[in-house]
Amino acid sequence: MSIAHKETTMETRITTTTAARPTAVTSPGGGPRRGVNREGLEAGKRSTRTILWILLAASLVLYGFPFVYLLLTSFKTPIDTIAVPPTILPKEWTVVNYMNALGRGGVVASIINSVQTAVISTLLSLLLAVPAAYGITRYKTLSGRVFIMAALVTRMVPPVAIGIPLASMMASVGMSDTPIALAIAHTTISLPLSIWLMSSFFEAVPRDLEEAATVDGCSRLGALWRVVVPVVSGGIAVTAIFAFLASWNEFLFALLMTAIRSQTTPVVIANFQTQFGLDWGSMTALAAVYSIPVILLTLLLQRKIVAGMTLGAVKG
Amino acid sequence: MSSRKTISRLVAIGGICTAVVLAATGCGAGGPAASGSTASNTINVLVEAGGHAELAGVADVCKKETGIEANFVELPYEGLFNRLSSEFSSGNVSFDVAALDSVWIPSFKDAVQPIDELFTDEAKKDIFPALVKEANVNGHFIGMPAWTNAEIILYRKDLFEDAKNKADFKAKYGYELAAPTTWKQYQDISEFFTKDGMFGTDVKGAVETEWLAHVLQAGSPMVLDDKNNVVIDNAAHKEALDFYTSLVKSAPSGAAQVDWAAAQNLFNQGKTAMTRFWAHAYRQIPKDAAVFGKVGAAPMIGGSAGVAGVPGPWYLSVPKATKNSDAAKKFIKCAYDHNDLGIESKLGLAARISAFEKYQDKPGYESFKPLIQTLNAKATATRPATAKWQQIVDTVLTPTLQKAVAGGDSSALLAEAKTKVQALLK
Numbered sequence: 001m002s003i004a005h006k007e008t009t010m011e012t013r014i015t016t017t018t019a020a021r022p023t024a025v026t027s028p029g030g031g032p033r034r035g036v037n038r039e040g041l042e043a044g045k046r047s048t049r050t051i052l053w054i055l056l057a058a059s060l061v062l063y064g065f066p067f068v069y070l071l072l073t074s075f076k077t078p079i080d081t082i083a084v085p086p087t088i089l090p091k092e093w094t095v096v097n098y099m100n101a102l103g104r105g106g107v108v109a110s111i112i113n114s115v116q117t118a119v120i121s122t123l124l125s126l127l128l129a130v131p132a133a134y135g136i137t138r139y140k141t142l143s144g145r146v147f148i149m150a151a152l153v154t155r156m157v158p159p160v161a162i163g164i165p166l167a168s169m170m171a172s173v174g175m176s177d178t179p180i181a182l183a184i185a186h187t188t189i190s191l192p193l194s195i196w197l198m199s200s201f202f203e204a205v206p207r208d209l210e211e212a213a214t215v216d217g218c219s220r221l222g223a224l225w226r227v228v229v230p231v232v233s234g235g236i237a238v239t240a241i242f243a244f245l246a247s248w249n250e251f252l253f254a255l256l257m258t259a260i261r262s263q264t265t266p267v268v269i270a271n272f273q274t275q276f277g278l279d280w281g282s283m284t285a286l287a288a289v290y291s292i293p294v295i296l297l298t299l300l301l302q303r304k305i306v307a308g309m310t311l312g313a314v315k316g
Numbered sequence: 317m318s319s320r321k322t323i324s325r326l327v328a329i330g331g332i333c334t335a336v337v338l339a340a341t342g343c344g345a346g347g348p349a350a351s352g353s354t355a356s357n358t359i360n361v362l363v364e365a366g367g368h369a370e371l372a373g374v375a376d377v378c379k380k381e382t383g384i385e386a387n388f389v390e391l392p393y394e395g396l397f398n399r400l401s402s403e404f405s406s407g408n409v410s411f412d413v414a415a416l417d418s419v420w421i422p423s424f425k426d427a428v429q430p431i432d433e434l435f436t437d438e439a440k441k442d443i444f445p446a447l448v449k450e451a452n453v454n455g456h457f458i459g460m461p462a463w464t465n466a467e468i469i470l471y472r473k474d475l476f477e478d479a480k481n482k483a484d485f486k487a488k489y490g491y492e493l494a495a496p497t498t499w500k501q502y503q504d505i506s507e508f509f510t511k512d513g514m515f516g517t518d519v520k521g522a523v524e525t526e527w528l529a530h531v532l533q534a535g536s537p538m539v540l541d542d543k544n545n546v547v548i549d550n551a552a553h554k555e556a557l558d559f560y561t562s563l564v565k566s567a568p569s570g571a572a573q574v575d576w577a578a579a580q581n582l583f584n585q586g587k588t589a590m591t592r593f594w595a596h597a598y599r600q601i602p603k604d605a606a607v608f609g610k611v612g613a614a615p616m617i618g619g620s621a622g623v624a625g626v627p628g629p630w631y632l633s634v635p636k637a638t639k640n641s642d643a644a645k646k647f648i649k650c651a652y653d654h655n656d657l658g659i660e661s662k663l664g665l666a667a668r669i670s671a672f673e674k675y676q677d678k679p680g681y682e683s684f685k686p687l688i689q690t691l692n693a694k695a696t697a698t699r700p701a702t703a704k705w706q707q708i709v710d711t712v713l714t715p716t717l718q719k720a721v722a723g724g725d726s727s728a729l730l731a732e733a734k735t736k737v738q739a740l741l742k
Contacts, residue, residue: 274367
């Protein structure tokens with residue numbers, strides 16, 4: 001069987017699995033048809049539908065309200081940001097907070113630093129996690145199992161416990177206050193999770209695929225690169241997102257390891273809270289700006305993320 | 317588009333990104349490296365974010381006068397302590413001058429070098445007595461005050477000057493309505509203005525400094541005496557705590573959770589008629605606030621020992637580990653010489669008496685005279701010099717205060733607090 005045929009088989013299998021799921025049944029007019037067994041928000045019973053919609057709305061409010069409130073606060077005047085009791089909508093809309101935040105010295109540099117650090121950290125995580133996870137899932141050895149458990153254990157160590165020694169080590173090798181040093185530190189956070197995530201994605205890929213590839217003349221690495229990696233590309237996207245976010249939002253290591261040259265934006269955002277007061281408006285404005293790249297990245301990779309999650313969900 | 321093409325594109329984009337990023341990483345985006353340990357005319361100054369503005373003007377002048385360029389590393393308050401701890405303990409510092417909160421002096425006293433030569437007789441006369449005492453550790457001066465603060469009384473001038481309020485107050489309490497100078501007056505005025513949805517004052521249960529100022533006013537050292545005996549259960553502490561909790565009925569509910577930010581908000585929103593607050597807040601009232609232009613300032617109130625406050629100074633210190641000591645000390649000397657420049661900053665504070673006096677009669681600086689009086693008061697004292705102070709505050713003083721403002725028995729709470737503080741100091 002050719003590799004292309006095998007890929008098609010895999011895609012068909014996933015499509016079949018997806019197709020087997022209950023889907024909304026619509027009438028020719030587009031509305032749901034009565035008497036058909038439907039699930040989720042398209043459920044036939046009105047009470048079920050109502051409950052589900054309420055739950056959905058509650059979840060949306062729970063997750064979305066803090067960000068919406070942050071966004072609205074960023075457009076409030078200084079006195080409006082500290083109103084007692086708090087108000088949701090600004091009494092007077094202003095962009096002065098954005099001007100203050102972005103005009104503050106070091107903010108633009110910090111955003112560049114954040115991008116540098118997060119990209120390097122994500123690439124490092126993927127470069128290490130993909131082969132590690134592949135090895136663990138394909139060669140089911142005792143050492144592999146110990147390794148993956150050990151990777152999990154490192155997630156349980158409080159970052160502050162390794163932050164200070166790591167900062168000293170970086171300083172001793174002349175790498176203090178550099179994005180690369182911070183990226184390495186961030187990789188220690190994201191790597192264990194990346195390995196675990198990638199392991200679950202590799203588990204979902206049938207061995208038959210690689211065997212077919214090797215029969216067709218591929219080496220093991222060739223099969224990994226030409227067959228397995230394309231199949232788990234959604235999983236790689238999911239892992240990349242998690243690794244990127246872990247670095248993008250990280251605060252403690254950035255606090256301990258950066259100074260003038262490589263300070264990242266989370267530290268700058270925190271600097272709006274001083275011993276003498278809290279500049280809510282500027283803080284929320286910069287936080288809103290800082291969240292834009294992540295939102296865009298998530299939207300851009302949305303299809304890959306969903307595909308990756310589906311891949312993990314149908315394994316076995 | 318096939319998966320393989322997608323992967324190829326991602327790899328290509330990733331490769332380009334990596335190359336660009338790694339190339340850019342060589343110099344970073346923020347400026348020069350924070351090496352901090354090589355002798356040069358450039359120094360790194362580690363400072364809390366709020367204090368940066370205080371030194372920015374000074375740095376410009378010092379560059380012109382001495383040729384020393386200061387790069388500031390700004391960190392949030394909590395993070396600054398962690399950073400200082402980690403770098404001092406490793407012996408590898410990335411800064412040449414550090415701005416230290418006064419409560420950190422005992423913790424870092426062995427990591428910074430003496431700067432006795434900067435404390436001339438003239439300088440010692442121009443710095444508030446409590447600060448001169450605090451900066452001197454084991455016979456050496458280890459930090460030059462850069463700016464200081466203290467709590468004063470901020471009150472609603474418009475309400476105090478209102479004819480009806482004046483008449484009603486006199487009829488009820490038998491004396492003229494004016495800015496309070498004693499505990500009794502503060503209680504009366506707080507009670508008087510607690511009406512029609514407004515409150516006379518706030519009670520801050522989540523921060524301990526104000527209660528400790530009242531302890532000084534009652535004639536006792538704060539928590540520890542000069543021999544490090546725990547005196548938190550003495551009569552003055554109880555008297556101060558009882559006064560503090562007596563104001564709860566004239567304050568907004570939820571006193572246990574009220575901290576500096578909440579109290580400042582309440583006052584700026586016009587919800588309270590008076591507040592005991594750090595002097596810098598007078599100049600930070602937003603122009604669109606309900607109380608803008610209607611606020612008066614007075615010295616901190618006094619108890620049996622008179623007026624007293626707890627100063628909140630920051631000191632500039634030179635780490636022992638820096639190799640740039642000379643430039644660092646020159647910068648500190650320059651910062652002292654031009655200390656008044658800090659007053660022009662957003663925070664608007666200084667450390668030298670002469671700097672405050674230079675501005676005290678100018679419009680907009682009405683809080684300076686009360687601040688000078690409070691800082692010069694005989695009973696004013698800095699916090700006890702123990703490295704465990706922050707721990708005592710977090711684990712004993714604040715919880716004790718929160719229980720007290722919630723209605724707890726003051727004697728029992730102070731006795732319990734004494735045991736806990738003693739255990740911490742063992």
